[in-house]
Amino acid sequence: MYQEYDNQMRDIYRAYINGCHILHNHGVLDAYGHLSVRHPVDRNVFIMSRNMAPALVSSPSDLIQYEIEEARPLNPANVAESYLERFIHAAIFKLYADINAVVHSHAEAVLPFTISxxxxxxxxxxxxxxxxxxxxxxxxxxxxxxxxxDLLIKNQRLGLKLSYKFNNMNSVVLMRGHGFTAVAGSIESAVFKAIYTVKNAEVQTNAMNGQSSAASTRNFPIGGDPGINYLSEKECKAGEAMAEKTLRRAWDLWVREVEVQPLYRNMLHDQAAGQGGYGA
Known part of the structure:
Protein backbone atom coordinates (compact mmCIF):
# COMPACT_ATOMS: atom_id res chain seq x y z
CA MET A 1 0.00 0.00 0.00
CA TYR A 2 2.78 2.44 0.92
CA GLN A 3 4.63 1.61 -2.28
CA GLU A 4 1.56 2.41 -4.37
CA TYR A 5 1.12 5.72 -2.55
CA ASP A 6 4.78 6.63 -3.09
CA ASN A 7 4.45 5.84 -6.78
CA GLN A 8 1.35 8.02 -7.10
CA MET A 9 3.08 10.92 -5.38
CA ARG A 10 6.20 10.52 -7.50
CA ASP A 11 4.12 10.56 -10.69
CA ILE A 12 2.17 13.67 -9.69
CA TYR A 13 5.31 15.50 -8.54
CA ARG A 14 7.13 14.63 -11.75
CA ALA A 15 4.22 15.86 -13.86
CA TYR A 16 3.92 19.00 -11.75
CA ILE A 17 7.59 19.92 -12.14
CA ASN A 18 7.42 19.22 -15.88
CA GLY A 19 4.32 21.39 -16.10
CA CYS A 20 6.06 24.34 -14.43
CA HIS A 21 8.98 24.06 -16.83
CA ILE A 22 6.78 23.68 -19.91
CA LEU A 23 4.70 26.71 -18.99
CA HIS A 24 7.86 28.78 -18.59
CA ASN A 25 9.35 27.46 -21.82
CA HIS A 26 6.22 28.56 -23.69
CA GLY A 27 6.16 32.01 -22.12
CA VAL A 28 2.95 31.37 -20.18
CA LEU A 29 4.76 31.85 -16.86
CA ASP A 30 7.88 33.89 -16.15
CA ALA A 31 9.15 34.78 -12.68
CA TYR A 32 5.48 35.07 -11.74
CA GLY A 33 2.39 32.91 -12.08
CA HIS A 34 1.84 29.40 -10.79
CA LEU A 35 0.50 25.89 -11.32
CA SER A 36 -1.37 23.74 -8.80
CA VAL A 37 -2.68 20.17 -8.70
CA ARG A 38 -5.14 18.36 -6.48
CA HIS A 39 -3.59 15.66 -4.29
CA PRO A 40 -4.01 12.27 -6.05
CA VAL A 41 -5.16 10.50 -2.86
CA ASP A 42 -6.51 13.11 -0.46
CA ARG A 43 -8.91 15.23 -2.49
CA ASN A 44 -9.13 17.82 0.26
CA VAL A 45 -5.49 18.77 -0.31
CA PHE A 46 -3.74 20.49 -3.20
CA ILE A 47 -0.08 20.93 -4.12
CA MET A 48 1.86 23.99 -5.27
CA SER A 49 5.48 25.00 -5.31
CA ARG A 50 6.77 27.33 -2.66
CA ASN A 51 7.03 30.99 -3.61
CA MET A 52 9.64 30.71 -6.36
CA ALA A 53 10.02 31.13 -10.12
CA PRO A 54 8.34 28.14 -11.84
CA ALA A 55 11.37 27.49 -14.05
CA LEU A 56 13.47 26.78 -10.95
CA VAL A 57 11.18 24.19 -9.35
CA SER A 58 13.19 20.96 -9.39
CA SER A 59 12.28 18.53 -6.61
CA PRO A 60 9.56 17.52 -4.11
CA SER A 61 11.33 19.66 -1.51
CA ASP A 62 10.20 22.70 -3.52
CA LEU A 63 6.53 21.73 -3.14
CA ILE A 64 3.99 22.49 -0.42
CA GLN A 65 0.72 20.72 0.37
CA TYR A 66 -2.30 22.82 1.37
CA GLU A 67 -5.71 22.04 2.77
CA ILE A 68 -8.34 23.18 0.30
CA GLU A 69 -10.79 24.46 2.90
CA GLU A 70 -8.64 27.31 4.21
CA ALA A 71 -5.66 27.30 1.80
CA ARG A 72 -3.41 26.66 4.81
CA PRO A 73 -0.21 24.63 4.42
CA LEU A 74 -0.36 21.26 6.14
CA ASN A 75 2.95 22.19 7.71
CA PRO A 76 2.46 25.61 9.39
CA ALA A 77 6.17 26.32 8.99
CA ASN A 78 5.56 26.73 5.24
CA VAL A 79 3.30 29.78 5.55
CA ALA A 80 6.12 32.26 4.93
CA GLU A 81 7.11 30.46 1.71
CA SER A 82 3.58 30.26 0.31
CA TYR A 83 2.19 32.14 -2.69
CA LEU A 84 -0.10 35.02 -1.74
CA GLU A 85 -2.55 33.93 -4.44
CA ARG A 86 -2.91 30.31 -3.39
CA PHE A 87 -6.53 31.27 -2.63
CA ILE A 88 -7.25 31.22 -6.38
CA HIS A 89 -6.42 27.54 -6.46
CA ALA A 90 -8.03 26.57 -3.15
CA ALA A 91 -11.36 28.17 -4.04
CA ILE A 92 -11.53 26.51 -7.46
CA PHE A 93 -10.70 23.08 -6.06
CA LYS A 94 -13.29 23.60 -3.33
CA LEU A 95 -16.09 24.54 -5.72
CA TYR A 96 -15.45 22.10 -8.59
CA ALA A 97 -14.78 18.44 -7.81
CA ASP A 98 -13.89 17.65 -11.43
CA ILE A 99 -11.08 20.22 -11.58
CA ASN A 100 -7.70 18.79 -10.62
CA ALA A 101 -5.24 21.37 -11.97
CA VAL A 102 -5.11 25.17 -12.20
CA VAL A 103 -2.75 27.55 -14.04
CA HIS A 104 -2.58 31.26 -13.21
CA SER A 105 -0.69 33.39 -15.75
CA HIS A 106 0.15 37.01 -16.51
CA ALA A 107 1.01 36.37 -20.18
CA GLU A 108 1.35 39.66 -22.06
CA ALA A 109 -0.45 38.40 -25.17
CA VAL A 110 -3.65 37.94 -23.16
CA LEU A 111 -3.50 41.16 -21.12
CA PRO A 112 -4.97 43.46 -23.84
CA PHE A 113 -8.14 41.37 -23.80
CA THR A 114 -8.49 41.94 -20.05
CA ILE A 115 -8.52 45.75 -20.29
CA SER A 116 -10.46 46.42 -23.50
CA ASP A 150 -2.90 45.50 -6.26
CA LEU A 151 -5.47 43.23 -8.02
CA LEU A 152 -4.19 40.12 -6.21
CA ILE A 153 -6.47 37.36 -4.92
CA LYS A 154 -5.16 37.25 -1.35
CA ASN A 155 -8.10 35.85 0.62
CA GLN A 156 -10.76 33.17 0.49
CA ARG A 157 -13.65 35.48 -0.28
CA LEU A 158 -12.01 36.92 -3.39
CA GLY A 159 -10.93 33.42 -4.39
CA LEU A 160 -14.55 32.29 -4.31
CA LYS A 161 -15.73 35.32 -6.30
CA LEU A 162 -13.25 34.42 -9.03
CA SER A 163 -14.11 30.72 -8.90
CA TYR A 164 -17.81 31.42 -9.61
CA LYS A 165 -16.75 32.61 -13.08
CA PHE A 166 -15.82 29.03 -13.99
CA ASN A 167 -19.39 27.72 -13.88
CA ASN A 168 -21.15 26.44 -17.01
CA MET A 169 -17.99 24.67 -18.18
CA ASN A 170 -15.87 27.81 -18.50
CA SER A 171 -12.26 26.67 -18.34
CA VAL A 172 -10.54 30.04 -18.85
CA VAL A 173 -11.32 33.30 -17.06
CA LEU A 174 -9.52 36.57 -17.76
CA MET A 175 -8.67 38.93 -14.91
CA ARG A 176 -8.72 42.66 -15.64
CA GLY A 177 -5.23 44.16 -15.57
CA HIS A 178 -3.84 40.96 -14.12
CA GLY A 179 -3.86 37.93 -16.43
CA PHE A 180 -5.91 34.76 -16.70
CA THR A 181 -6.61 31.48 -14.95
CA ALA A 182 -7.15 28.15 -16.71
CA VAL A 183 -8.54 24.94 -15.20
CA ALA A 184 -8.76 21.30 -16.24
CA GLY A 185 -9.04 17.74 -15.01
CA SER A 186 -5.30 17.07 -15.21
CA ILE A 187 -1.97 18.87 -15.20
CA GLU A 188 -1.43 18.00 -18.84
CA SER A 189 -4.79 19.41 -19.92
CA ALA A 190 -4.45 22.58 -17.82
CA VAL A 191 -1.00 23.24 -19.29
CA PHE A 192 -2.37 22.66 -22.81
CA LYS A 193 -5.23 25.11 -22.25
CA ALA A 194 -2.93 27.76 -20.80
CA ILE A 195 -0.51 27.48 -23.71
CA TYR A 196 -3.23 27.63 -26.35
CA THR A 197 -5.01 30.49 -24.61
CA VAL A 198 -1.85 32.52 -25.15
CA LYS A 199 -1.44 31.27 -28.73
CA ASN A 200 -5.07 32.11 -29.50
CA ALA A 201 -4.59 35.63 -28.13
CA GLU A 202 -1.60 36.07 -30.43
CA VAL A 203 -3.56 34.79 -33.45
CA GLN A 204 -6.54 37.00 -32.66
CA THR A 205 -4.36 40.09 -32.24
CA ASN A 206 -2.68 39.40 -35.59
CA ALA A 207 -6.05 38.88 -37.25
CA MET A 208 -7.40 42.15 -35.84
CA ASN A 209 -4.28 44.02 -36.90
CA GLY A 210 -4.58 42.61 -40.40
CA GLN A 211 -8.27 43.45 -40.45
CA SER A 212 -7.57 47.01 -39.37
CA SER A 213 -4.84 47.41 -41.97
CA ALA A 214 -7.07 46.07 -44.72
CA ALA A 215 -9.89 48.38 -43.68
CA SER A 216 -7.63 51.44 -43.74
CA THR A 217 -6.49 50.63 -47.28
CA ARG A 218 -9.91 49.35 -48.39
CA ASN A 219 -8.26 46.10 -49.33
CA PHE A 220 -11.35 43.92 -48.99
CA PRO A 221 -13.06 41.86 -51.67
CA ILE A 222 -16.37 43.06 -53.10
CA GLY A 223 -18.99 43.08 -50.37
CA GLY A 224 -17.11 45.10 -47.78
CA ASP A 225 -15.55 44.09 -44.48
CA PRO A 226 -16.18 40.36 -43.91
CA GLY A 227 -15.14 40.54 -40.24
CA ILE A 228 -13.11 37.92 -38.39
CA ASN A 229 -14.45 34.40 -38.77
CA TYR A 230 -14.22 32.91 -35.27
CA LEU A 231 -15.02 29.29 -34.46
CA SER A 232 -18.67 28.31 -34.02
CA GLU A 233 -19.92 26.46 -30.95
CA LYS A 234 -20.03 23.22 -32.94
CA GLU A 235 -16.47 23.72 -34.17
CA CYS A 236 -15.30 24.48 -30.63
CA LYS A 237 -16.75 21.25 -29.26
CA ALA A 238 -15.21 19.17 -32.04
CA GLY A 239 -11.85 20.90 -31.69
CA GLU A 240 -11.78 20.42 -27.93
CA ALA A 241 -12.59 16.72 -28.26
CA MET A 242 -9.85 16.28 -30.85
CA ALA A 243 -7.30 18.08 -28.68
CA GLU A 244 -8.08 15.88 -25.67
CA LYS A 245 -7.52 12.76 -27.77
CA THR A 246 -4.14 13.97 -29.03
CA LEU A 247 -2.95 15.65 -25.83
CA ARG A 248 -0.28 13.03 -25.12
CA ARG A 249 1.49 13.85 -28.39
CA ALA A 250 1.93 17.47 -27.35
CA TRP A 251 2.83 16.64 -23.75
CA ASP A 252 5.55 14.15 -24.69
CA LEU A 253 7.14 16.71 -27.02
CA TRP A 254 6.98 19.48 -24.45
CA VAL A 255 8.52 17.27 -21.75
CA ARG A 256 11.39 16.35 -24.04
CA GLU A 257 11.97 20.00 -24.93
CA VAL A 258 12.47 20.97 -21.29
CA GLU A 259 14.49 17.84 -20.50
CA VAL A 260 17.23 18.86 -22.92
CA GLN A 261 17.47 22.48 -21.76
CA PRO A 262 19.99 23.03 -18.95
CA LEU A 263 17.86 25.68 -17.24
CA TYR A 264 15.25 23.11 -16.21
CA ARG A 265 15.98 20.41 -13.63
CA ASN A 266 13.55 17.66 -12.62
CA MET A 267 15.17 15.48 -9.97
CA LEU A 268 12.53 12.78 -10.48
CA HIS A 269 13.28 12.05 -14.13
CA ASP A 270 16.11 9.66 -13.36
CA GLN A 271 14.58 7.97 -10.35
CA ALA A 272 13.09 4.55 -10.94
CA ALA A 273 9.55 4.00 -9.72
CA GLY A 274 9.42 2.47 -6.27
CA GLN A 275 12.47 4.15 -4.77
CA GLY A 276 12.12 6.45 -1.81
CA GLY A 277 9.02 8.14 -0.47
CA TYR A 278 7.41 11.47 -1.30
CA GLY A 279 4.36 11.66 0.89
CA ALA A 280 5.50 14.50 3.14
Whole structure:
Protein backbone atom coordinates (compact mmCIF):
# COMPACT_ATOMS: atom_id res chain seq x y z
CA MET A 1 0.00 0.00 0.00
CA TYR A 2 2.78 2.44 0.92
CA GLN A 3 4.63 1.61 -2.28
CA GLU A 4 1.56 2.41 -4.37
CA TYR A 5 1.12 5.72 -2.55
CA ASP A 6 4.78 6.63 -3.09
CA ASN A 7 4.45 5.84 -6.78
CA GLN A 8 1.35 8.02 -7.10
CA MET A 9 3.08 10.92 -5.38
CA ARG A 10 6.20 10.52 -7.50
CA ASP A 11 4.12 10.56 -10.69
CA ILE A 12 2.17 13.67 -9.69
CA TYR A 13 5.31 15.50 -8.54
CA ARG A 14 7.13 14.63 -11.75
CA ALA A 15 4.22 15.86 -13.86
CA TYR A 16 3.92 19.00 -11.75
CA ILE A 17 7.59 19.92 -12.14
CA ASN A 18 7.42 19.22 -15.88
CA GLY A 19 4.32 21.39 -16.10
CA CYS A 20 6.06 24.34 -14.43
CA HIS A 21 8.98 24.06 -16.83
CA ILE A 22 6.78 23.68 -19.91
CA LEU A 23 4.70 26.71 -18.99
CA HIS A 24 7.86 28.78 -18.59
CA ASN A 25 9.35 27.46 -21.82
CA HIS A 26 6.22 28.56 -23.69
CA GLY A 27 6.16 32.01 -22.12
CA VAL A 28 2.95 31.37 -20.18
CA LEU A 29 4.76 31.85 -16.86
CA ASP A 30 7.88 33.89 -16.15
CA ALA A 31 9.15 34.78 -12.68
CA TYR A 32 5.48 35.07 -11.74
CA GLY A 33 2.39 32.91 -12.08
CA HIS A 34 1.84 29.40 -10.79
CA LEU A 35 0.50 25.89 -11.32
CA SER A 36 -1.37 23.74 -8.80
CA VAL A 37 -2.68 20.17 -8.70
CA ARG A 38 -5.14 18.36 -6.48
CA HIS A 39 -3.59 15.66 -4.29
CA PRO A 40 -4.01 12.27 -6.05
CA VAL A 41 -5.16 10.50 -2.86
CA ASP A 42 -6.51 13.11 -0.46
CA ARG A 43 -8.91 15.23 -2.49
CA ASN A 44 -9.13 17.82 0.26
CA VAL A 45 -5.49 18.77 -0.31
CA PHE A 46 -3.74 20.49 -3.20
CA ILE A 47 -0.08 20.93 -4.12
CA MET A 48 1.86 23.99 -5.27
CA SER A 49 5.48 25.00 -5.31
CA ARG A 50 6.77 27.33 -2.66
CA ASN A 51 7.03 30.99 -3.61
CA MET A 52 9.64 30.71 -6.36
CA ALA A 53 10.02 31.13 -10.12
CA PRO A 54 8.34 28.14 -11.84
CA ALA A 55 11.37 27.49 -14.05
CA LEU A 56 13.47 26.78 -10.95
CA VAL A 57 11.18 24.19 -9.35
CA SER A 58 13.19 20.96 -9.39
CA SER A 59 12.28 18.53 -6.61
CA PRO A 60 9.56 17.52 -4.11
CA SER A 61 11.33 19.66 -1.51
CA ASP A 62 10.20 22.70 -3.52
CA LEU A 63 6.53 21.73 -3.14
CA ILE A 64 3.99 22.49 -0.42
CA GLN A 65 0.72 20.72 0.37
CA TYR A 66 -2.30 22.82 1.37
CA GLU A 67 -5.71 22.04 2.77
CA ILE A 68 -8.34 23.18 0.30
CA GLU A 69 -10.79 24.46 2.90
CA GLU A 70 -8.64 27.31 4.21
CA ALA A 71 -5.66 27.30 1.80
CA ARG A 72 -3.41 26.66 4.81
CA PRO A 73 -0.21 24.63 4.42
CA LEU A 74 -0.36 21.26 6.14
CA ASN A 75 2.95 22.19 7.71
CA PRO A 76 2.46 25.61 9.39
CA ALA A 77 6.17 26.32 8.99
CA ASN A 78 5.56 26.73 5.24
CA VAL A 79 3.30 29.78 5.55
CA ALA A 80 6.12 32.26 4.93
CA GLU A 81 7.11 30.46 1.71
CA SER A 82 3.58 30.26 0.31
CA TYR A 83 2.19 32.14 -2.69
CA LEU A 84 -0.10 35.02 -1.74
CA GLU A 85 -2.55 33.93 -4.44
CA ARG A 86 -2.91 30.31 -3.39
CA PHE A 87 -6.53 31.27 -2.63
CA ILE A 88 -7.25 31.22 -6.38
CA HIS A 89 -6.42 27.54 -6.46
CA ALA A 90 -8.03 26.57 -3.15
CA ALA A 91 -11.36 28.17 -4.04
CA ILE A 92 -11.53 26.51 -7.46
CA PHE A 93 -10.70 23.08 -6.06
CA LYS A 94 -13.29 23.60 -3.33
CA LEU A 95 -16.09 24.54 -5.72
CA TYR A 96 -15.45 22.10 -8.59
CA ALA A 97 -14.78 18.44 -7.81
CA ASP A 98 -13.89 17.65 -11.43
CA ILE A 99 -11.08 20.22 -11.58
CA ASN A 100 -7.70 18.79 -10.62
CA ALA A 101 -5.24 21.37 -11.97
CA VAL A 102 -5.11 25.17 -12.20
CA VAL A 103 -2.75 27.55 -14.04
CA HIS A 104 -2.58 31.26 -13.21
CA SER A 105 -0.69 33.39 -15.75
CA HIS A 106 0.15 37.01 -16.51
CA ALA A 107 1.01 36.37 -20.18
CA GLU A 108 1.35 39.66 -22.06
CA ALA A 109 -0.45 38.40 -25.17
CA VAL A 110 -3.65 37.94 -23.16
CA LEU A 111 -3.50 41.16 -21.12
CA PRO A 112 -4.97 43.46 -23.84
CA PHE A 113 -8.14 41.37 -23.80
CA THR A 114 -8.49 41.94 -20.05
CA ILE A 115 -8.52 45.75 -20.29
CA SER A 116 -10.46 46.42 -23.50
CA UNK A 117 -13.91 45.70 -24.87
CA UNK A 118 -12.47 43.25 -27.38
CA UNK A 119 -13.46 39.77 -26.26
CA UNK A 120 -11.02 36.87 -26.48
CA UNK A 121 -12.68 34.34 -28.80
CA UNK A 122 -11.61 30.97 -30.27
CA UNK A 123 -9.72 31.48 -33.52
CA UNK A 124 -8.54 27.96 -34.36
CA UNK A 125 -9.31 24.34 -33.58
CA UNK A 126 -6.70 23.83 -30.86
CA UNK A 127 -8.34 26.61 -28.87
CA UNK A 128 -11.78 25.01 -29.03
CA UNK A 129 -12.00 25.02 -25.22
CA UNK A 130 -12.57 28.79 -25.41
CA UNK A 131 -16.15 30.06 -25.59
CA UNK A 132 -17.50 31.33 -28.95
CA UNK A 133 -19.15 34.31 -27.23
CA UNK A 134 -15.87 35.33 -25.59
CA UNK A 135 -14.17 34.70 -22.28
CA UNK A 136 -15.47 36.07 -19.01
CA UNK A 137 -13.49 38.77 -17.24
CA UNK A 138 -13.08 38.99 -13.49
CA UNK A 139 -13.29 42.63 -12.41
CA UNK A 140 -11.85 43.21 -8.95
CA UNK A 141 -13.75 46.48 -8.52
CA UNK A 142 -17.09 44.69 -8.80
CA UNK A 143 -16.64 43.47 -5.25
CA UNK A 144 -16.51 46.75 -3.35
CA UNK A 145 -14.87 46.47 0.02
CA UNK A 146 -13.35 43.12 -0.93
CA UNK A 147 -11.37 44.68 -3.77
CA UNK A 148 -7.58 44.96 -3.57
CA UNK A 149 -5.76 47.83 -5.34
CA ASP A 150 -2.90 45.50 -6.26
CA LEU A 151 -5.47 43.23 -8.02
CA LEU A 152 -4.19 40.12 -6.21
CA ILE A 153 -6.47 37.36 -4.92
CA LYS A 154 -5.16 37.25 -1.35
CA ASN A 155 -8.10 35.85 0.62
CA GLN A 156 -10.76 33.17 0.49
CA ARG A 157 -13.65 35.48 -0.28
CA LEU A 158 -12.01 36.92 -3.39
CA GLY A 159 -10.93 33.42 -4.39
CA LEU A 160 -14.55 32.29 -4.31
CA LYS A 161 -15.73 35.32 -6.30
CA LEU A 162 -13.25 34.42 -9.03
CA SER A 163 -14.11 30.72 -8.90
CA TYR A 164 -17.81 31.42 -9.61
CA LYS A 165 -16.75 32.61 -13.08
CA PHE A 166 -15.82 29.03 -13.99
CA ASN A 167 -19.39 27.72 -13.88
CA ASN A 168 -21.15 26.44 -17.01
CA MET A 169 -17.99 24.67 -18.18
CA ASN A 170 -15.87 27.81 -18.50
CA SER A 171 -12.26 26.67 -18.34
CA VAL A 172 -10.54 30.04 -18.85
CA VAL A 173 -11.32 33.30 -17.06
CA LEU A 174 -9.52 36.57 -17.76
CA MET A 175 -8.67 38.93 -14.91
CA ARG A 176 -8.72 42.66 -15.64
CA GLY A 177 -5.23 44.16 -15.57
CA HIS A 178 -3.84 40.96 -14.12
CA GLY A 179 -3.86 37.93 -16.43
CA PHE A 180 -5.91 34.76 -16.70
CA THR A 181 -6.61 31.48 -14.95
CA ALA A 182 -7.15 28.15 -16.71
CA VAL A 183 -8.54 24.94 -15.20
CA ALA A 184 -8.76 21.30 -16.24
CA GLY A 185 -9.04 17.74 -15.01
CA SER A 186 -5.30 17.07 -15.21
CA ILE A 187 -1.97 18.87 -15.20
CA GLU A 188 -1.43 18.00 -18.84
CA SER A 189 -4.79 19.41 -19.92
CA ALA A 190 -4.45 22.58 -17.82
CA VAL A 191 -1.00 23.24 -19.29
CA PHE A 192 -2.37 22.66 -22.81
CA LYS A 193 -5.23 25.11 -22.25
CA ALA A 194 -2.93 27.76 -20.80
CA ILE A 195 -0.51 27.48 -23.71
CA TYR A 196 -3.23 27.63 -26.35
CA THR A 197 -5.01 30.49 -24.61
CA VAL A 198 -1.85 32.52 -25.15
CA LYS A 199 -1.44 31.27 -28.73
CA ASN A 200 -5.07 32.11 -29.50
CA ALA A 201 -4.59 35.63 -28.13
CA GLU A 202 -1.60 36.07 -30.43
CA VAL A 203 -3.56 34.79 -33.45
CA GLN A 204 -6.54 37.00 -32.66
CA THR A 205 -4.36 40.09 -32.24
CA ASN A 206 -2.68 39.40 -35.59
CA ALA A 207 -6.05 38.88 -37.25
CA MET A 208 -7.40 42.15 -35.84
CA ASN A 209 -4.28 44.02 -36.90
CA GLY A 210 -4.58 42.61 -40.40
CA GLN A 211 -8.27 43.45 -40.45
CA SER A 212 -7.57 47.01 -39.37
CA SER A 213 -4.84 47.41 -41.97
CA ALA A 214 -7.07 46.07 -44.72
CA ALA A 215 -9.89 48.38 -43.68
CA SER A 216 -7.63 51.44 -43.74
CA THR A 217 -6.49 50.63 -47.28
CA ARG A 218 -9.91 49.35 -48.39
CA ASN A 219 -8.26 46.10 -49.33
CA PHE A 220 -11.35 43.92 -48.99
CA PRO A 221 -13.06 41.86 -51.67
CA ILE A 222 -16.37 43.06 -53.10
CA GLY A 223 -18.99 43.08 -50.37
CA GLY A 224 -17.11 45.10 -47.78
CA ASP A 225 -15.55 44.09 -44.48
CA PRO A 226 -16.18 40.36 -43.91
CA GLY A 227 -15.14 40.54 -40.24
CA ILE A 228 -13.11 37.92 -38.39
CA ASN A 229 -14.45 34.40 -38.77
CA TYR A 230 -14.22 32.91 -35.27
CA LEU A 231 -15.02 29.29 -34.46
CA SER A 232 -18.67 28.31 -34.02
CA GLU A 233 -19.92 26.46 -30.95
CA LYS A 234 -20.03 23.22 -32.94
CA GLU A 235 -16.47 23.72 -34.17
CA CYS A 236 -15.30 24.48 -30.63
CA LYS A 237 -16.75 21.25 -29.26
CA ALA A 238 -15.21 19.17 -32.04
CA GLY A 239 -11.85 20.90 -31.69
CA GLU A 240 -11.78 20.42 -27.93
CA ALA A 241 -12.59 16.72 -28.26
CA MET A 242 -9.85 16.28 -30.85
CA ALA A 243 -7.30 18.08 -28.68
CA GLU A 244 -8.08 15.88 -25.67
CA LYS A 245 -7.52 12.76 -27.77
CA THR A 246 -4.14 13.97 -29.03
CA LEU A 247 -2.95 15.65 -25.83
CA ARG A 248 -0.28 13.03 -25.12
CA ARG A 249 1.49 13.85 -28.39
CA ALA A 250 1.93 17.47 -27.35
CA TRP A 251 2.83 16.64 -23.75
CA ASP A 252 5.55 14.15 -24.69
CA LEU A 253 7.14 16.71 -27.02
CA TRP A 254 6.98 19.48 -24.45
CA VAL A 255 8.52 17.27 -21.75
CA ARG A 256 11.39 16.35 -24.04
CA GLU A 257 11.97 20.00 -24.93
CA VAL A 258 12.47 20.97 -21.29
CA GLU A 259 14.49 17.84 -20.50
CA VAL A 260 17.23 18.86 -22.92
CA GLN A 261 17.47 22.48 -21.76
CA PRO A 262 19.99 23.03 -18.95
CA LEU A 263 17.86 25.68 -17.24
CA TYR A 264 15.25 23.11 -16.21
CA ARG A 265 15.98 20.41 -13.63
CA ASN A 266 13.55 17.66 -12.62
CA MET A 267 15.17 15.48 -9.97
CA LEU A 268 12.53 12.78 -10.48
CA HIS A 269 13.28 12.05 -14.13
CA ASP A 270 16.11 9.66 -13.36
CA GLN A 271 14.58 7.97 -10.35
CA ALA A 272 13.09 4.55 -10.94
CA ALA A 273 9.55 4.00 -9.72
CA GLY A 274 9.42 2.47 -6.27
CA GLN A 275 12.47 4.15 -4.77
CA GLY A 276 12.12 6.45 -1.81
CA GLY A 277 9.02 8.14 -0.47
CA TYR A 278 7.41 11.47 -1.30
CA GLY A 279 4.36 11.66 0.89
CA ALA A 280 5.50 14.50 3.14
Missing amino acids: RVRLKPCFHLAGFLKPHGQRIFEMNDYGELSEP
